Amino acid sequence: MSSLLWPYRSPxxxxxxxxxxxxRSSNRQDVREAALNGLxxxxxxxxxxxGCGYGFMAEVLAQRVAPDAKIVGVDAWESNEPAFLExxxxxxxxxxFVRMRIGHELPFEDHSFDLVSCCxxxxxxxxxxxxxxxxxxxxxxxxxxxHTEDSVAGQLPEAGFGKAATRLRSLTRKFSAENxxxxxxxxxxxxxxxxxxxxxxxxxxxxxDLLVYLRFKLPFLVPNCEHGDDLPVxxxxxxxxxxxxxxxLVISKDDAVFRCRSPxxx
Numbered sequence: 480m481s482s483l484l485w486p487y488r489s490p491x492x493x494x495x496x497x498x499x500x501x502x503r504s505s506n507r508q509d510v511r512e513a514a515l516n517g518l519x520x521x522x523x524x525x526x527x528x529x530g531c532g533y534g535f536m537a538e539v540l541a542q543r544v545a546p547d548a549k550i551v552g553v554d555a556w557e558s559n560e561p562a563f564l565e566x567x568x569x570x571x572x573x574x575x576f577v578r579m580r581i582g583h584e585l586p587f588e589d590h591s592f593d594l595v596s597c598c599x600x601x602x603x604x605x606x607x608x609x610x611x612x613x614x615x616x617x618x619x620x621x622x623x624x625x626h627t628e629d630s631v632a633g634q635l636p637e638a639g640f641g642k643a644a645t646r647l648r649s650l651t652r653k654f655s656a657e658n659x660x661x662x663x664x665x666x667x668x669x670x671x672x673x674x675x676x677x678x679x680x681x682x683x684x685x686x687x688d689l690l691v692y693l694r695f696k697l698p699f700l701v702p703n704c705e706h707g708d709d710l711p712v713x714x715x716x717x718x719x720x721x722x723x724x725x726x727x728l729v730i731s732k733d734d735a736v737f738r739c740r741s742p743x744x745x
Contacts, residue, residue, distance in 0.1 A: 681727055
């Protein structure tokens, strides 16, 4: 299992970081609401959430789809199953969970799903796109949310963690805001991009939030560091000193939403 997936095995930690992002975001609209704005999902009866984690996206989708809809979550970490099932169930929708490492094939029949969601996950398995097109109904919708290539990674050069050295940038380049359309147009006849501009603003009193956020992102930011490691002294020092010296620290969190229709089935 890639070490870059390890931060996502603990639903509690992942949820805590998601809460920090919501608290510190300059864009007050939740990215999930931005992704779904204007969409009528009342007739959607089958949903596939790839890289579902603890149900971050599924819990919002569950509130908008048909009352008898079924939502299937797929994730590499079995530890996410209870939280995923609980969040979907809280909205009164039926849920199931498949534990698998996503590669190039999906264990579902052709045209099985009205909607497929990939929320901050496609860069882990961008090669699955032809399969996504296959399992979608002909009127189906793919929703994909991803980062820009400079998100987070480009904000720490003074601490010696510039964007060229980060695994986050290398990972994001596999499916990013910048190159996502080109990959999607190979599998879908209609691709729409929605930009989601955002900054994370940490003030002088937000050191605890900042350090938790950076520790979660550590495997992506620092070569040879793994999830659970302590923050390198120089990174922790840079972060806390920046808060005191500059009155705060701003981290880029620009994302993009892709809405894709007309799957080009094999």
